[in-house]
Amino acid sequence: MNSIYHLDTLQELKEYLEKQDQKLLREELINEFLKFAEYKNASDWNNAVKICESLAIVGWGKHEPLQAVKGMFFNGNPETCFINKFREPRFVDAIWSKRKDGFTMEKGRTSYFESPMLSEKKTILNEYYIQEDIQDLALANQRNWIPKNPILITRTISNCYENSKSVIESIDKELQPELDLKMKPEKYGTAINQIVFSCSYSFYDNNSCKTNYIIADESLKLKQKDFYPELLKIFSKQEIESNGYFLRNRYEYGNFNSQKGKIVNEINFEKELSDLSYIKQKQAIAKHILISLNATIEKLKKKKISYDFESMQNDFLEILTKWKLS
Numbered sequence: 001m002n003s004i005y006h007l008d009t010l011q012e013l014k015e016y017l018e019k020q021d022q023k024l025l026r027e028e029l030i031n032e033f034l035k036f037a038e039y040k041n042a043s044d045w046n047n048a049v050k051i052c053e054s055l056a057i058v059g060w061g062k063h064e065p066l067q068a069v070k071g072m073f074f075n076g077n078p079e080t081c082f083i084n085k086f087r088e089p090r091f092v093d094a095i096w097s098k099r100k101d102g103f104t105m106e107k108g109r110t111s112y113f114e115s116p117m118l119s120e121k122k123t124i125l126n127e128y129y130i131q132e133d134i135q136d137l138a139l140a141n142q143r144n145w146i147p148k149n150p151i152l153i154t155r156t157i158s159n160c161y162e163n164s165k166s167v168i169e170s171i172d173k174e175l176q177p178e179l180d181l182k183m184k185p186e187k188y189g190t191a192i193n194q195i196v197f198s199c200s201y202s203f204y205d206n207n208s209c210k211t212n213y214i215i216a217d218e219s220l221k222l223k224q225k226d227f228y229p230e231l232l233k234i235f236s237k238q239e240i241e242s243n244g245y246f247l248r249n250r251y252e253y254g255n256f257n258s259q260k261g262k263i264v265n266e267i268n269f270e271k272e273l274s275d276l277s278y279i280k281q282k283q284a285i286a287k288h289i290l291i292s293l294n295a296t297i298e299k300l301k302k303k304k305i306s307y308d309f310e311s312m313q314n315d316f317l318e319i320l321t322k323w324k325l326s
Contacts, residue, residue, distance in 0.1 A: 001032055005050055010143055013050075014057050026061050029054050034117065037082065037091040041133040042103050045080055045094075049140040052082070056144045064116050066090055067148075070141035078103065078139050085148035086180045090115040092128065102136035145193045145261060147185035151316055152176070152196045153289065156266075159203035159211070161274035167281040168201065175323045183315050189307040193261030195296055197289050200248075202271040210244025212271045222249055251292050256300060263300075265292050279325070286324040290317070 007013045017025065029051055036048035045068075052068040060066070066082040073079045073095050081093040095109035112128040114121060153171055160168055202212045214231065216222050222230060231240060231247040239245065252266035267288050273281055293316065297309045 001028070004054055005047065010053065010057075013053060017054055017057050022058055026055070026058055029058065030061070030063060037115075037117075038112070039080075039092055039094075040130060041105070042096075042135040042137040042139055046137065046140040048082075049142050052142050053144055056142070056146055060146075064090070065146040066115075067146045068140075068142040070139050073109075077106075080139060085146060085185075086177075087148075089113040090117075094130075096139065099134050102134045103139060104132050104134045105130045107132075143259065144190070147190070149180045149183040149185060150188065150192050150195050150312060151179050151183065151293075152194055153179075154196060154198050156198055156200045157203075159205055160201040161203055161271065164201060164274040164281060167278060167285065168199075170282070170323070171199075171285070174326075175320070178319050178323065179316070182319055184311070187308060188312045191258075191261060191305045191307045192300070192312075194263075195293065196262065196264040197292060198264060198266050199285070199289075200266065200268045201273070202269060204244075211246060212244050213268045214245050214247045215250050215268065215270050216247055218250065222247070250288065251295065253292075253296065253299065256303065263296060265296060267292055282324040282326075286320050290320065 003016065004013065007016055033048065033051045033055065036044045036051065039045045039048055049068040049070075052066060055065070056067070064084055066084055069081055069083055071079045071081075077098065078096040079094065080096070082090045084090060089111075090113050093111045093113060094105045096103045097106050107130060108126055110128045110130050111126055112121070112124040114123045153176055155168065155171075200213065204210045204212075214234070216227070216230065220226075220230070227247040231245060234247075235243075235245055248268040250268055252268075254264040254266075256263040269285070269288075273284055276284060293313070297313060300307070301309065
């Protein structure tokens with residue numbers, strides 16, 4: 001384990017691990033992971049990350065694969081957790097505080113989530129016991145990832161028009177779980193971790209707060225600075241303010257981060273979406289997600305990324321088609 005902890009790059013780690021007896025190595029890694037799954041400080045967390053990176057290479061065997069994720073809490077402080085392929089938390093989930101001399105886990109903001117690996121220990125929300133242990137170390141984030149559904153459909157804010165609520169909830173409660181369950185990430189490859197579609201819906205919250213997106217002509221290829229001047233060509237300033245109009249491109253495509261295997265795209269929807277029937281809204285949302293996905297795949301193919309895009313695309317289309325017709 002000392003050798004593993006001192007290897008810096010994933011390539012060095014992979015080459016070293018492949019030379020070992022895989023069965024014995026996996027058993028040792030699992031035992032080592034269980035030592036640090038209930039991490040108490042930054043050093044423990046960083047060791048757990050290196051073990052998860054190693055197990056992502058050699059496989060978790062009969063155990064549930066987990067990924068060590070460092071994110072950001074809403075206040076900007078780091079958050080660390082382990083998730084499975086369904087993004088369900090396992091073991092310790094911690095919010096960290098930045099002190100003068102380093103980071104420590106926050107009391108009252110650290111939870112424990114039960115895991116099949118230790119089923120006798122139950123979930124403890126927010127009040128998992130920790131002691132202040134400040135260490136001047138950067139918190140690591142796993143640099144490779146476990147196989148999981150690469151398609152994540154989210155929304156920027158929860159607001160929308162009343163007639164669209166059930167449709168959007170269906171994405172969260174029906175479509176996304178089906179994608180997580182029925183996509184086959186093991187056969188696609190490891191180059192892509194996540195393709196995120198962040199959807200923004202027009203809304204009116206009955207408190208004089210309106211956001212109604214006007215979708216720009218694609219041929220204009222507008223940038224952020226162009227939106228308001230172009231909007232003024234269509235509506236007066238008074239109309240814009242009273243109706244909450246915002247000019248947006250239908251699709252915004254992010255840059256692919258090869259280190260994280262992730263790309264985030266945005267899709268904007270006008271108020272008229274909510275005027276459609278339930279099925280028509282589903283079909284419209286599905287159409288735009290598919291257009292965005294197809295464009296993203298073409299963009300990624302140009303980067304010569306080794307990934308079975310065709311299989312992923314076909315599996316996604318099959319699941320999406322069933323959802324939009326249900």
